[in-house]
Amino acid sequence: MDTPRILIADDDKKTRDFVAAFLSYKGYQVFQAFDGQDALQKIELNDVQMVITDIMMPRVNGLEFIKQLKSIRPDIVTIAYSAFANFEMTANLLKAGAFFYLEKPFNLDELETHVKRGLEHQALQSKSFRSKPCIKNRALLNNIIGESEKMLSLFEMIEKVSSSDSTVLIQGESGTGKELVARAIHDLSTRAQKNFVAVNCAAIPDDLLESELFGHVKGSFTGAVATRIGRFEMADKGTLFLDEIGDMKANLQVKLLRVLQNKELEPVGASRPKKVDVRIIAATNQNLDQLVVSKAFREDLYYRLSVIPIMLPALRERDADIALLLNSFLDKFNRSKQRNVQGFDRDVMEVLSSYDWPGNVRELENLVERMVILKGSGIISLNDLPEKYRGKRGPVMRTEQVNLPESGFCLNSAVEEFENRLILQALQRSGGNKKEAAELLNLKRTTLIEKLKKKKLVFGETHTAG
Incomplete structure (x- = not known):
């Protein structure tokens, strides 16, 4: 494996040399730059994976440097630091794309921890950044986290779809990020400077949804004390996102179909229609094909909405993204909740990567928020x-207290014997089933088999060999 390459940018040579010496001692290849402009030039000559930068620098300061760096090399991870910290500065740095922010003077062990995490994060994303140059607007897709093949295909689809005005139907389980995809399509389209208006059709009572969508005139019904424009008019020249479209009642489906066909709407109680120019993006977690067959959803409306269908993968179908999502949510909630959780141990990563995630990304995000707090x-x-x-797996076993003999003992032998006993107990409890025994020990089945071979353990014997 190649030695990670890190660039230090700081106009203070003493600090720069100090950080560079520490990281060199830790085995990293280190380059130095005296400000942001010099750093950008050095990056052109040296393929670095990480930049650690001061904020207060002449010519190009740290914030501007990070913005420029992310526009040309979004795969490079940046850690920023400054002695003049405030909430606004931190927020601006993280918004610009900084991976982490440290206050000076900082602890070198803390720096090393974030360097390791940053390089792990960079390794997860760098392969796809370089192998998929066709994704031109990656910076605008940062809110959608994923580097698996399915997600990269989704990014390409979003770019292609955004250039047209065709209606889009996004389907996927709850928690897969349908609204994020709709927003990304809008942000990449020619309508980006106009409104993106989202409506959850299942969250608004049926008797109010028509008024919410199309507006109403004063006196059109009890309580209509003033004329009000609807969500369609709010989204004029922009994008209207209709979430949970499968819950829309039949009478509103007819009116929605008329808007799609004629590009005009009729507010409740109005005597004449209004022209609107709105791109429709609809979404549902239901199977619209089945709803059409059961006559719960109009077939003609379905075909109008699904000119361009997009199917979002469930999280269990892209488990390669789980580590990336975990680290992203960890950073997010460390900042917003003012916590300092440094990461997840390997066992947690393994357990969460094999979990089924019925609530998808939303469930994962909620879990990380809970654990960080x-x-x-x-x-x-x-x-x-x-x-x-x-x-x-249950909770991690806590071993009984052991008193160290006055003469001492061999720790390696004691640990080996303890591990052997646990493995044999797990096999006994599972009746010799290696898969179940591995689950009891929070191990992969292949790992347990390798341990049995290496230790020459035989289930059923009361002693261990070798």
Whole structure:
């Protein structure tokens, strides 16, 4: 594996040399730059994975440098630091794309922790940044997190769809990010400077939804004390996102179809229609094909909406993205909740990567928020996971107290013997089923088999060999 390459940008040579010496000692290849402009030139000559930069620098300061860097090399991870910290500065840096922000003077161990995490994050995303140059507007897709093949295909589809005005139907399970995709299509389109208006058709009572969508005139019904424009008019020249379209009642489906066909709407109680220029993006977690067959959804409206269908993958279908999502949500909630959780241990990553995620990305995000708030600091371990995510594993075993003999003993032998006993107990409890035994030990089945071979353990014997 190649040695990670890091660039330090700071006009203070003493600080720059100090950080560079520490990282060089830790085994990284380090380059130096005296300000943002010099750093941009150095990056052209050296393929770095990470930049650590001061904020207060002459010519091109740290904030402007990060903005420019992200526009040309979004795959490079940046860590910023300054002695003049405030909330607004931190927010601007993170918004510009900084991976983490440190206050000077900072602890070198803390710096190393974030360098390791940043490089892990960079490794997850760099392959797809370089192998998919056809994704031209990656910076505008940053809110949609994913580097798996299915997500990269989705990014390409979003770019292609955004250049047209055709209606789009986004389908996928709850929590897969349908509104994020709709917003990305809008942001990449020629309508980006106009309104993006979202309506959840299932959240508004049926007797109010017509007025919400099309507006009403004063006196058209009880309570209509003033004329009000609807969501369609709010989205004129822009995009209207109709979420949970499968819950729309039949009478409104007819009116929506008329708007799509004639590009005009009729407010409740109005005597004449109004012209509107709105792009429709609809979404549902229901199977509209089945609803059409059962006559619960109009077939003609379905074909009008699904000119361009997009199917979002469930999280269990793209488990390669889970580590990336975990780290992204961890950073988000560390900032918003003012916590300092440093990461997830390997067992947690393995457990969460194999979980089924019925609530998809939304469920994962909610879980990370909960754990960050409750943990506060340190590393999230299996004991921090709610029981339903641990499955059969249960809480991590706490060993009995052992008193160290006066003469001492061999720690390696004791640990080896303890591990052997646990493996044999797990096999005994599972009746020799290696898959179940591996689950009890929070191991992969292949890992358990390798341990059995290496240790020459035989189930049923009361002793261990080798």
